Amino acid sequence: MSGWLRSFGMFWYDFIVGDDWRGAAVVAAALAVTALLVHGAGLNVWWLLPLCVIAALGWSLRRATARKG
Amino acid sequence: MNAAALVLTVFVACAVEAVEALTIVLAAGLTREWRSTFQGMAVALAVLAAVVAVAGPALTLFPLGVLRLVVGALLAVFGLQWLRKAILRAAGYRDRHDEAGIYQRQVAAARTAAPGARHGVHDWYAFTLSFKGVLLEGLEVVFIAITFGSNQGSIGLAALGAAAAVLVVAAVGVAARAPLARVPENAMKFAVGIMLTSFGVFWGAEGAGASWPGHDAALLAVVPVVAAVALGYTLLLRRARAAGPAWPGGPARAAAGTSPLTSGEGS
Numbered sequence: 001m002s003g004w005l006r007s008f009g010m011f012w013y014d015f016i017v018g019d020d021w022r023g024a025a026v027v028a029a030a031l032a033v034t035a036l037l038v039h040g041a042g043l044n045v046w047w048l049l050p051l052c053v054i055a056a057l058g059w060s061l062r063r064a065t066a067r068k069g
Numbered sequence: 070m071n072a073a074a075l076v077l078t079v080f081v082a083c084a085v086e087a088v089e090a091l092t093i094v095l096a097a098g099l100t101r102e103w104r105s106t107f108q109g110m111a112v113a114l115a116v117l118a119a120v121v122a123v124a125g126p127a128l129t130l131f132p133l134g135v136l137r138l139v140v141g142a143l144l145a146v147f148g149l150q151w152l153r154k155a156i157l158r159a160a161g162y163r164d165r166h167d168e169a170g171i172y173q174r175q176v177a178a179a180r181t182a183a184p185g186a187r188h189g190v191h192d193w194y195a196f197t198l199s200f201k202g203v204l205l206e207g208l209e210v211v212f213i214a215i216t217f218g219s220n221q222g223s224i225g226l227a228a229l230g231a232a233a234a235v236l237v238v239a240a241v242g243v244a245a246r247a248p249l250a251r252v253p254e255n256a257m258k259f260a261v262g263i264m265l266t267s268f269g270v271f272w273g274a275e276g277a278g279a280s281w282p283g284h285d286a287a288l289l290a291v292v293p294v295v296a297a298v299a300l301g302y303t304l305l306l307r308r309a310r311a312a313g314p315a316w317p318g319g320p321a322r323a324a325a326g327t328s329p330l331t332s333g334e335g336s
Contacts, residue, residue, distance in 0.1 A: 015208065016143060018150035027145045027269075031138065031277045038278035046279040050270045050291065053145055054298050057266075060153050061302055065162055065309075 020063065026056035072226055075217055078268075079230030082213045082261040085254055086206040087238035092168050092248040093202030096175030099246070101182075101195035108190055109199030117207040121215065121228075128219040138276025140216045141269050147212070148265030152299055155259040160306035165255070172248040210235070213265070220272055263299055267292040 017024045030052035037043040098106040128136060157163040179198065187193040210231050218227030241249060271281065271291055281287035 015212075016147055016150075018153075020150075020153065023149040023153070024146040027142055027149070027273070031142055031273055034274060034277040034279055035138075044280055046274050046281050046287075049145070049274040049277070049279075050294070053149065053266065053270055054295075057149055057152060057156075057298070058302060060149070061156060061306065064153065064157055065160075065306060 020060045022063075023056045023060050026052050026059075072223065075221055075223060075226055076230035076233075078261070078264045079214050079217055079227045080234045081257055082265070083210045083231040083234035084238055084252075085257045085261060086209045087235045088168065088249045088252050088254065089171075090203050090206035091238055091242040092172050093175060093206075094199050095242065095246070095248060096172055096179055097195040097198040097202075100176045100179040101184075101198075102192050105190050105192035105195040106199040109196040109201075110203050112196075113200045113203035113207060116204060117211055120208070120211055124211075124215055125219070125224050128215060129224075134276055134278075136276070137220055137272040140220050141271070141273025141276050143269070144216055144265050145269030145273050148262055148267075148269050151258060152262030152266050152295075155255060155262045156299060156303050156306065158255055159259060159303045161310055162306065168248040168252070168254070213261075217268065220268075259299065263292065263296045267295045270295070 027049070030049045034045055034048050037045045037048070094106060094110055097109070128140075131139070154163060158165060175198070179194065182194040185193050190196045214227040214231040215224065218224035221227075238249065267288065271288055275281065281291075283290075
């Protein structure tokens with residue numbers, strides 16, 4: 001049963017996250033910071049998530065191309 | 070997002086996945102036998118229908134804010150994965166997605182696999198090949214249709230876009246009786262990656278509590294910005310690949326083709 005659950009979890013991880021977990025981590029962190037700043041400090045930081053996603057994409061591409069060297 | 074954009078986005082995303090599923094089904098059917106292939110396809114479609122029947126109504130139970138946060142995060146992460154692969158292929162750092170080549174490999178494997186009946190299925194290999202292909206590609210279709218549809222409160226419209234894509238691809242596949250190698254998969258996947266990432270960012274930020282300037286009209290800026298960034302990264306990588314290290318520490322590679330959208334292949 002635990003083996004099946006592990007396989008099930010790995011399938012969905014690979015399906016959603018794929019090769020680079022850092023992109024998912026950046027998205028999660030950016031969403032958390034956005035929520036904190038909006039609800040805690042009253043700042044409308046709509047620009048934070050797109051900026052982080054663009055940076056995460058560049059970071060991920062850099063890592064992928066560096067690995068291929 | 071208006072209904073046309075929803076249907077178009079889901080249609081393009083689902084058409085790409087349907088093309089990939091068709092390649093596998095054709096390889097199983099033409100090389101092994103059609104009855105077991107159709108059985109595998111039917112069981113996979115039944116599983117997908119069950120997923121839709123459970124997940125679709127379940128998602129509508131969540132408050133819209135929570136739904137947008139969760140779905141936005143998932144779409145942003147999922148879109149990043151698509152976009153990353155599409156850019157790497159377009160820049161020449163990953164192999165092209167070649168339907169004809171995939172078809173030939175599937176056919177070669179199907180020809181050498183031993184025949185055998187199991188669980189009432191005449192050709193177990195054809196059944197499992199078809200089942201896995203349709204289920205895995207179909208899950209992406211279901212994921213995109215449900216997430217887009219639930220966020221817009223239009224699961225019916227999203228399902229319409231998905232069903233139309235599957236029907237069109239199936240009809241063309243039946244007529245051609247060959248993998249649809251001429252479909253510009255890389256360009257389509259590049260576009261879908263941009264849309265998934267853009268909508269994920271838009272809904273995710275809204276779900277976290279932020280308000281976009283111009284509200285829904287902000288998407289008219291988000292999508293082009295994400296597209297421009299993706300094309301910019303592609304061109305940067307292609308130039309760097311031709312000239313030397315792509316980034317500090319990156320590799321020196323030969324130049325790729327001329328168009329960032331057409332020289333690479335799918336996601």
